[in-house]
Amino acid sequence: MNRMERPEIWGTLKDAPDIREKIRVFEEVIPDDVDTILDVGCGDGAITNALGRRWTVTGVDSSSAALRHVTTEAVLGDARSLPFADGSFDLVMSSQMLEHLDDESYADALSELRRITRAYLLISVPFREDLGSRMIRCPRCGLQQHVWGHLRGFTPESLIRDLTDFEARDVRTFGDLQPPAWPAPLLWVMHNIYGSWYPPEGQHAQCARCGNTDFGAMRTSRPFLGLVKRAIDRIGFRSGYPFWLAVLARRQLPGQGDQSDRPPWRLARGQVGGSVAGERVREPR
Ligand SMILES: C[S@@+](CC[C@H](N)C(=O)[O-])C[C@H]1O[C@@H](n2cnc3c(N)ncnc32)[C@H](O)[C@@H]1O
Numbered sequence: 001m002n003r004m005e006r007p008e009i010w011g012t013l014k015d016a017p018d019i020r021e022k023i024r025v026f027e028e029v030i031p032d033d034v035d036t037i038l039d040v041g042c043g044d045g046a047i048t049n050a051l052g053r054r055w056t057v058t059g060v061d062s063s064s065a066a067l068r069h070v071t072t073e074a075v076l077g078d079a080r081s082l083p084f085a086d087g088s089f090d091l092v093m094s095s096q097m098l099e100h101l102d103d104e105s106y107a108d109a110l111s112e113l114r115r116i117t118r119a120y121l122l123i124s125v126p127f128r129e130d131l132g133s134r135m136i137r138c139p140r141c142g143l144q145q146h147v148w149g150h151l152r153g154f155t156p157e158s159l160i161r162d163l164t165d166f167e168a169r170d171v172r173t174f175g176d177l178q179p180p181a182w183p184a185p186l187l188w189v190m191h192n193i194y195g196s197w198y199p200p201e202g203q204h205a206q207c208a209r210c211g212n213t214d215f216g217a218m219r220t221s222r223p224f225l226g227l228v229k230r231a232i233d234r235i236g237f238r239s240g241y242p243f244w245l246a247v248l249a250r251r252q253l254p255g256q257g258d259q260s261d262r263p264p265w266r267l268a269r270g271q272v273g274g275s276v277a278g279e280r281v282r283e284p285r
Pocket residue numbers: 004040041042043044046047060061062063066077078079080094095096097100
């Protein structure tokens with residue numbers, strides 16, 4: 001069974017502190033001239049349902065198990081090809097979905113989001129995620145994969161660049177601070193010499209190749225290398241950064257053209273590594 005169709009994954013998120021934080025940030029950044037919202041990859045509606053109290057929201061997801069919890073209008077569909085007309089929602093959002101897509105699906109999904117919105121995109125993805133540090137290895141078939149199936153990482157720059165013909169209006173990082181990235185050689189030793197991987201407990205991990213969900217035989221301890229990593233972080237003054245990135249972007253008006261000589265957004269000083277949950281990091285025009 002596809003991981004996203006497992007019923008036990010869904011219905012428990014709505015009161016989680018990080019979901020509440022996301023709802024608060026989204027409510028703050030959604031512009032005043034928005035009435036209708038399409039939430040693509042809405043999952044169990046933990047965010048969708050909350051936004052539905054204030055806006056007219058439609059959720060779409062490819063998991064029927066997740067959609068059972070959605071209380072707004074809900075549509076079973078694939079982000080790569082959506083059954084909505086061009087410009088049919090004031091704002092199209094997607095939270096924590098794009099990092100799950102391979103290159104081709106990512107390009108197709110983004111072009112659908114850009115096609116369907118009348119004006120705004122609101123995209124949230126993990127901020128500079130250290131994908132390598134969350135790798136697991138299937139004890140049954142040997143596949144190495146990210147514990148949640150993430151396939152891609154994002155910086156504000158990379159995400160904004162991918163939103164062709166849209167201009168960033170608000171760029172925020174928020175949420176719990178995550179530890180600094182593992183140095184690649186240390187990670188290599190941990191995986192290939194120690195044979196030790198990310199602890200999958202409570203993460204509903206599932207092998208993307210053979211479907212295995214039992215990772216009990218996978219080694220997860222990292223005592224010595226964990227100490228080395230902490231020492232490197234301390235000596236290099238490496239500090240953590242917020243887990244989430246959210247970008248609000250607006251369709252460029254005709255004739256506005258390339259904005260690359262004049263970045264329309266900036267990261268606030270001290271934002272990376274600081275506790276700046278929800279802080280506004282883009283100055284409005
Ligand atoms: C990590 S959940 C995020 C749920 C919710 N948006 C949130 O922020 O909590 C990712 C969701 O994206 C959905 N998804 C993944 N690929 C999809 C696709 N191609 N089309 C539609 N939904 C997709 C999954 O079914 C899952 O519900």
